[in-house]
Amino acid sequence: MSATADPADKSNPAHRLGFEEGQIVQELGYDEDCDQELREGIEDITGAELVDEDYDDVADGVVLWHREEDGDLTDALVDALEYLAEGGLVWLLTPKTGRDGHVEAHEINDAARTAGLSQTSSVSVAKDWMGTRLASPKAAKSGRR
Numbered sequence: 775m776s777a778t779a780d781p782a783d784k785s786n787p788a789h790r791l792g793f794e795e796g797q798i799v800q801e802l803g804y805d806e807d808c809d810q811e812l813r814e815g816i817e818d819i820t821g822a823e824l825v826d827e828d829y830d831d832v833a834d835g836v837v838l839w840h841r842e843e844d845g846d847l848t849d850a851l852v853d854a855l856e857y858l859a860e861g862g863l864v865w866l867l868t869p870k871t872g873r874d875g876h877v878e879a880h881e882i883n884d885a886a887r888t889a890g891l892s893q894t895s896s897v898s899v900a901k902d903w904m905g906t907r908l909a910s911p912k913a914a915k916s917g918r919r
Contacts, residue, residue, distance in 0.1 A: 793834075795819065801838075832858070838864060
């Protein structure tokens, strides 16, 4: 038995993201407004610290914190794909409606499509943050080689 948290533990805010023990998760867009409980929850589930933008190996998933004032979302999504493993997911975390930095849903959808990603679901992941699960076409065809 591992010392990491049970991913089914409903008290862990990260359980909804679907990460698993042993996965490497790259975190992009970190700033002081990011939800620390969610970050720690991901680390508890994976059993590893989040890696940052300087990480230059393959990651199993990406958590991208993005606020409206952070610049072009399409560019940020393309950057997030740089070291993402085939079949890996990007979780785009944006401030909820009414919060500073909120990003409109149509902007997320347009940027995701332009970056070659498809939006598969959106969930509340923290008090101030919404998570949008984005998958590459390769993830949708995971059984093919």
